Amino acid sequence: MSSESRKRARPVPKASQRSKKRQKIEPAKTVEKKAVALDALPWNEVKLPDMFEDAEGFFGLEEIDGVEVVREGSKVKFVSAIAPTVNYDDEFEGFDDEVNETRTTDNNVDSKVKVAKNKKDKKDKKTKLKSQEPGTETTEPSELETNVFKALEQDQQDEEGVDVTAWSKLDLSSKTLSALSKLGFAKPTPIQSAAIPEILAGHDVVGKASTGSGKTLAFGVPILDSWLETFGELEEDEQKASRPPTALILSPTRELAHQLTKHITTLCRGLSNSPSVAAVTGGLSVQKQQRQLAKADIIIGTPGRLWEVMSSSIELSESFKKIKFLVVDEADRLLTEGHFKEAEEIINALDRQRDAEEEDDNVPSRQTLVFSATFHKGLQQKLTGKGKQGLMDDKESMEYLLKKLNFREDKPKFVDVNPISQMAEGLKEGIVECGGTEKDLYLYALLLHHPNQRTLIFTNSIHSVRRLTPLLQNINLPVHALHSQMIQKARLRSIEKFSSPKSPGSILVATDVAARGLDIGGVQLVIHYHLPRTADMYVHRSGRTARAEASGSSILLCAPEEIVGTRRLVAKVHAQNAISGGGNKLKYYMRSLDLDRKVVARLKPRVTLAKKIADSAIAKEKKGHDDEWVKTAAEELGVDYDSEEFEAAGGGRKGRGTGRKLKEKEARALTKGELGALRGELKCLLAQRVNVGVSERYLTAGTVDVNELLKGAKGDFLGKVDGIGMDDV
Numbered sequence: 001m002s003s004e005s006r007k008r009a010r011p012v013p014k015a016s017q018r019s020k021k022r023q024k025i026e027p028a029k030t031v032e033k034k035a036v037a038l039d040a041l042p043w044n045e046v047k048l049p050d051m052f053e054d055a056e057g058f059f060g061l062e063e064i065d066g067v068e069v070v071r072e073g074s075k076v077k078f079v080s081a082i083a084p085t086v087n088y089d090d091e092f093e094g095f096d097d098e099v100n101e102t103r104t105t106d107n108n109v110d111s112k113v114k115v116a117k118n119k120k121d122k123k124d125k126k127t128k129l130k131s132q133e134p135g136t137e138t139t140e141p142s143e144l145e146t147n148v149f150k151a152l153e154q155d156q157q158d159e160e161g162v163d164v165t166a167w168s169k170l171d172l173s174s175k176t177l178s179a180l181s182k183l184g185f186a187k188p189t190p191i192q193s194a195a196i197p198e199i200l201a202g203h204d205v206v207g208k209a210s211t212g213s214g215k216t217l218a219f220g221v222p223i224l225d226s227w228l229e230t231f232g233e234l235e236e237d238e239q240k241a242s243r244p245p246t247a248l249i250l251s252p253t254r255e256l257a258h259q260l261t262k263h264i265t266t267l268c269r270g271l272s273n274s275p276s277v278a279a280v281t282g283g284l285s286v287q288k289q290q291r292q293l294a295k296a297d298i299i300i301g302t303p304g305r306l307w308e309v310m311s312s313s314i315e316l317s318e319s320f321k322k323i324k325f326l327v328v329d330e331a332d333r334l335l336t337e338g339h340f341k342e343a344e345e346i347i348n349a350l351d352r353q354r355d356a357e358e359e360d361d362n363v364p365s366r367q368t369l370v371f372s373a374t375f376h377k378g379l380q381q382k383l384t385g386k387g388k389q390g391l392m393d394d395k396e397s398m399e400y401l402l403k404k405l406n407f408r409e410d411k412p413k414f415v416d417v418n419p420i421s422q423m424a425e426g427l428k429e430g431i432v433e434c435g436g437t438e439k440d441l442y443l444y445a446l447l448l449h450h451p452n453q454r455t456l457i458f459t460n461s462i463h464s465v466r467r468l469t470p471l472l473q474n475i476n477l478p479v480h481a482l483h484s485q486m487i488q489k490a491r492l493r494s495i496e497k498f499s500s501p502k503s504p505g506s507i508l509v510a511t512d513v514a515a516r517g518l519d520i521g522g523v524q525l526v527i528h529y530h531l532p533r534t535a536d537m538y539v540h541r542s543g544r545t546a547r548a549e550a551s552g553s554s555i556l557l558c559a560p561e562e563i564v565g566t567r568r569l570v571a572k573v574h575a576q577n578a579i580s581g582g583g584n585k586l587k588y589y590m591r592s593l594d595l596d597r598k599v600v601a602r603l604k605p606r607v608t609l610a611k612k613i614a615d616s617a618i619a620k621e622k623k624g625h626d627d628e629w630v631k632t633a634a635e636e637l638g639v640d641y642d643s644e645e646f647e648a649a650g651g652g653r654k655g656r657g658t659g660r661k662l663k664e665k666e667a668r669a670l671t672k673g674e675l676g677a678l679r680g681e682l683k684c685l686l687a688q689r690v691n692v693g694v695s696e697r698y699l700t701a702g703t704v705d706v707n708e709l710l711k712g713a714k715g716d717f718l719g720k721v722d723g724i725g726m727d728d729v
């Protein structure tokens with residue numbers, strides 16, 4: 001124990017206190033703080049103020065000064081420099097319900113004391129603890145300590161909640177407010193402030209707000225509030241009775257459906273009575289999901305699976321028609337793409353069943369809530385009543401499908417909280433110009449310029465994900481893949497690994513299956529390896545970073561011929577109505593980030609080798625698949641299969657694809673030994689340092705956080721990415 005803490009540990013009792021101490025008390029023999037049993041301490045009787053003179057139940061209250069409550073995991077101990085009135089041979093260690101708990105060493109105690117002392121100083125709270133009945137002595141952890149422990153836990157839980165006064169104007173129930181408090185969300189986001197009152201008032205709502213702005217809870221909170229109002233007071237056995245679901249939420253992707261489920265479940269976590277939330281996304285048998293759905297209050301699913309489950313059970317279809325809320329999340333995607341036919345089927349089925357039962361017509365009893373960060377302009381005009389009528393006749397158009405939604409009001413409330421720009425505020429954007437065939441190289445260079453940043457790389461094809469993932473892995477980067485042809489378990493595993501707090505610098509190479517809605521904390525960089533196909537997709541992809549007031553960067557890799565089109569596309573989503581001081585419409589201009597070509601050139605040998613090794617593995621795998629396919633066909637035809645013969649038969653052909661075939665053949669031809677040699681060579685290269693020479697222009701372009709960039713570059717050398725195999729300078 002340090003001399004400083006010894007000094008602090010020596011309490012000098014006031015004269016008045018000294019005189020009040022019980023007879024048994026001896027003067028403090030020791031100046032050291034020790035763990036003590038509460039009952040052994042010299043408690044002072046608390047004198048009640050006159051006004052409480054006849055307060056029942058308060059008699060016998062005692063207090064003690066100079067005792068600190070130290071919490072170690074699940075144990076609570078009391079530390080004091082006051083000599084105990086009863087001698088214990090063993091140091092009292094508090095209540096221990098952990099069998100494996102190791103004994104606290106003196107050093108440990110010391111440091112814990114300091115922590116506790118600091119906390120105490122901060123709060124300046126006096127420790128007041130009720131003693132046991134005088135005369136009862138125990139060396140066992142008593143009920144008293146257990147209760148104190150519980151009380152402390154309760155205190156801590158209470159402290160966990162945040163002040164939610166800012167939500168009160170939304171007119172939510174106290175239970176919903178308590179759930180928000182426990183979630184730690186002190187105030188609503190703009191879309192929540194704007195949409196929640198409209199939903200609570202019973203309106204259909206079409207909500208638009210930028211990516212990462214809290215749209216999930218904009219519909220999740222009023223759904224919970226409504227459920228609590230109806231079922232929140234039910235007794236436990238009543239809770240178990242089956243009832244129709246309150247809400248059906250449609251999501252365009254499985255990952256998003258799982259995320260929505262998690263988000264809403266977390267919101268409900270602190271409630272004693274909470275709705276049952278179920279995700280329907282495949283993976284489980286239809287029958288099992290039907291059973292789960294029979295008990296669910298909030299159902300979240302992808303349309304395909306949901307339709308499969310719903311259409312094969314009359315009971316489910318029947319109960320679905322009684323939902324109070326139908327939510328269409330990421331509506332523009334869900335409703336416009338041809339393969340979301342099932343969404344239409346579901347909506348039709350809900351209406352058809354309703355029509356069959358209700359005489360009165362066209363007004364569904366449910367509320368329809370439609371959310372996205374992007375909506376087709378024509379649709380927006382139409383919904384706000386400002387546009388020309390009949391803008392779109394296309395049967396596949398969003399407008400057509402929205403009609404299918406059968407809103408219960410003539411016009412739903414259109415809530416647009418970011419009419420000026422669709423992009424998140426904390427987002428920095430930039431273009432890196434490079435030759436079309438140099439994208440792999442520039443991608444690697446960009447990753448090295450942003451070391452240890454959680455990065456999401458978007459490509460336009462599954463093939464590219466399959467190619468880039470092993471390529472980057474060969475350069476020792478922590479890369480995971482995500483595309484729709486992966487099995488569901490592998491998809492979820494990739495997301496889990498990518499989002500793990502243990503690996504903040506992990507990288508995900510994905511198709512646009514990851515572009516919408518995914519809320520992964522700490523994504524600092526989005527790289528568009530391929531240009532997004534639409535402006536909306538640019539918004540959604542870029543929106544995976546800079547979420548919920550965080551900042552982040554979005555960088556497009558562009559071939560020279562793509563630059564003009566890309567600038568136009570990006571300008572489209574920016575500052576649509578911004579006006580300059582001179583009254584002119586402001587046009588957003590995205591800056592180019594200049595990576596130093598010399599530095600990039602130094603990285604080329606690594607990328608070339610990594611690519612060769614990756615190509616070899618892919619080609620061998622592909623050859624395996626091709627062989628498998630031809631073999632099966634040959635067997636079906638009843639002919640003998642010989643791969644050499646087949647290849648020779650096709651080998652003479654010339655034309656499109658033969659160049660690639662040749663390369664694949666070359667890659668396949670690499671022997672184990674040759675591959676080993678390549679790997680060895682790459683390892684040597686990776687062990688070398690690369691002089692940064694970060695380009696002046698890159699640094700001054702302003703669209704990238706220079707300090708962050710330099711922090712990552714650590715001095716003059718590039719490439720100290722974790723796991724890259726370079727020594728620190």
Ligand SMILES: Nc1ncnc2c1ncn2[C@@H]1O[C@H](COP(=O)(O)OP(=O)(O)OP(=O)(O)O)[C@@H](O)[C@H]1O
Binds near residue numbers: 185210216519543544
């Ligand atoms: N009131 C709030 N206060 C603080 N954080 C919030 C609040 N509401 C939501 N968040 C957090 O903001 C993040 C983004 O929310 P959410 O996923 O709902 O965004 P979104 O608008 O649906 O984005 P996208 O358009 O990309 O789907 C989440 O991590 C969520 O927990």
